[in-house]
Each structure stands twice: as C-alpha cells, then as structure tokens.
Amino acid sequence: MTEMTNQPRVVVTTSWDDGHHLDPKLAALLDKYDVPGTFYIAPRNIEIDPANRLSHDGIRELTERHEIGGHTLSHKRLPFLSDDEARHEIQAGxxxxxxxxxxxxxxxxxxxGEYNAKHVGMVRESGFGLARTVDRHSLEVGDLFEAKTTINAYAHLVDGPTILRIARMRPAAAVKMYFNWEDFAMAWFDKCLREGGVYHLWGHSWEVDARGDWARLERVLDYICRRPDVEYVPNGALIA
Ligand SMILES: [Zn+2]
Incomplete structure (x- = not known):
C-alpha cells in the first residue's frame, strides 16, 4: 500500500535577494525548471556597484514570470538607522x-536578515503582507512578518550538527552534504516530501556566480521541480 491518500501538503517557494544584473540569468534557470521565484530588490543598493545593479527594464522583465519584493531602497542595515530613516528606507523602496x-x-x-520588533511594525504599516528573514532549516513559515526559510544556496560551514541530523545520522552522507550544499538542499526536500510543509530555497545570483555554484543550483532545481502533488508558488502566495 502506498500513502497516496494521506500525502502531506508540500509547497515549494524560492527567493533571490538584492537586484543584481545576474538576476535574469538566475531567473532563466528557474524558468527552465518551471520554478517561480521572488526577487527581493533594493533599487539603489549601495552594496552593488551601480553598473552591476539590475536595470529598471531588467526588473520589469522579471515580473513576466516571477514576483518582485521589497528589500529597502538602498540596502542599509536597519538596526543602524534612526526610526525615521528605517521607515523611509522600507517605504521608499x-x-x-x-x-x-x-x-x-x-x-x-x-x-x-537584520531587524528588530520596531522594523516588523514598520514593514506591516507599509502595506506588506510577508517579510522573509534569513532563518534557515525550517519547513514552516511561522510568523508571516518573520518568515523562516529552509535552505540557502550557499555552503555554510557552521551547519555540521544540522547536516548530521538531516543525514539521519549517517556519517558518510553527512560528510557529502557538508562539502556539497546541493546534497543538503535535496535532503531537505526529501524531508519535506515525507513530512509536508513549505520548502523555501533562497540565495543571491551574485553569490552563486562568485562561488561557481550554477551547476549545483541547477542540480537542486532539477531535483525539486515538476513533482506531482507539489505546489510551486512565489513567496507572496504564502500570505494566503
Ligand atoms: Zn540583501
């Protein structure tokens, strides 16, 4: 007997931060595997050379298949701003x-991922319905204004204990995941299929590029895409 009748609800969503000129390359990869993405863009991001920012045309083209989300006007660190400046950054963005x-x-x-309770209130007052954090290793969104994620497309060297747990205490599998974040990402997807929940993959196009991780990301997308009975949605669909 299969468990088809009792299948838990599985939702896949992805998000990609900053508004870099490599975002369309990432969007093309998502398109290849029919996986929607939410692109969080700071249109005047001070951490990206103006020549490397995603153009307004580039932003508009992303909306054809993907969602655009706010990421402040200039990507300043909210806890270091006055309340007025923080409110302005959120609203003007x-x-x-x-x-x-x-x-x-x-x-x-x-x-x-830096914020405090005041910023949560400001984001809510600005008319947003969801705010994503950088909290990882969750299959539940939790509070919509402190939304958790599952996996970052990046090798975090501090993830050892979590990797061992997700590898179901099999050391060889854990070692493989430790050196290959894509294996860790796929193991989390398997866990989501077993238990149900929201699988939220996120990252940065510039970081994928800088680390030569395009093939790793493609392996993950190929693995998680087009599964029967899995819903693929942009972040905004989690509000409902
Ligand atoms: Zn960012």
Missing part, C-alpha cells in the same frame, strides 16, 4: 519598485 513595475508589491526581505 516599496514606492520606487511599484513605480518601476506599475503594480503593488506585497512581500519584503530584511537586508542581511
């Missing part, structure tokens, strides 16, 4: 993106 794409945006991502 939203306003500028909405002007560029000609449509409302509903999702937000805290720059570097």
């Amino acid at each position: 939203k306003d500028e993106l909405e002007q560029i794409i000609g449509a409302p945006i509903t999702t937000f991502c805290y720059p570097r």
Whole structure:
C-alpha cells in the first residue's frame, strides 16, 4: 500500500535577494525548471556597484514570470538607522519598485536578515503582507512578518550538527552534504516530501556566480521541480 491518500501538503517557494544584473540569468534557470521565484530588490543598493545593479527594464522583465519584493531602497542595515530613516528606507523602496513595475508589491526581505520588533511594525504599516528573514532549516513559515526559510544556496560551514541530523545520522552522507550544499538542499526536500510543509530555497545570483555554484543550483532545481502533488508558488502566495 502506498500513502497516496494521506500525502502531506508540500509547497515549494524560492527567493533571490538584492537586484543584481545576474538576476535574469538566475531567473532563466528557474524558468527552465518551471520554478517561480521572488526577487527581493533594493533599487539603489549601495552594496552593488551601480553598473552591476539590475536595470529598471531588467526588473520589469522579471515580473513576466516571477514576483518582485521589497528589500529597502538602498540596502542599509536597519538596526543602524534612526526610526525615521528605517521607515523611509522600507517605504521608499516599496514606492520606487511599484513605480518601476506599475503594480503593488506585497512581500519584503530584511537586508542581511537584520531587524528588530520596531522594523516588523514598520514593514506591516507599509502595506506588506510577508517579510522573509534569513532563518534557515525550517519547513514552516511561522510568523508571516518573520518568515523562516529552509535552505540557502550557499555552503555554510557552521551547519555540521544540522547536516548530521538531516543525514539521519549517517556519517558518510553527512560528510557529502557538508562539502556539497546541493546534497543538503535535496535532503531537505526529501524531508519535506515525507513530512509536508513549505520548502523555501533562497540565495543571491551574485553569490552563486562568485562561488561557481550554477551547476549545483541547477542540480537542486532539477531535483525539486515538476513533482506531482507539489505546489510551486512565489513567496507572496504564502500570505494566503
Ligand atoms: Zn540583501
């Protein structure tokens, strides 16, 4: 007997931060595997050379198949700003993106995952319905304004104990995952298929590129895509 009748609900969502000119390359990879993405963009990101920022045309083209989300106006670290500056960064980033794409945006991502309770309130007051953090290793979204994620497309060297757990205490499998984040990402997907939940993969196109991780990311997308009875949605769909 199979468990088909009792299958847990599985949702896949992905998000990609910053608004870099390599974002369209990442979007093309998502398109190849029919996986939607939410691109969190700071249109005047001070951490990206202006020549490398995603152009307004580039942002508009992403909206054809993907979602755009807020990431503040200039990617300043919120806890280091006055309340007025933080509120302005959150709101002006939203306003500028909405002007560029000609449509409302509903999702937000805290720059570097840094925020406090006041910022949560500001994001809510600005009219967003969800705010993503950089908390990983969860198959539950939790609080919509402190939304957790599952896996970052990046090799985090501090993940040893979690990897051993997700490898179900098999040391050889754990060692493989430790050196290959894509194996860790696929093991989390298997866990999500078994237990149900929201599988949230996120990262940065510039980081994937800098680390030569395109093939690793493609392996993960190929593994998680087009599964029967799995819903593939942008982050904004989690609000409902
Ligand atoms: Zn960012």
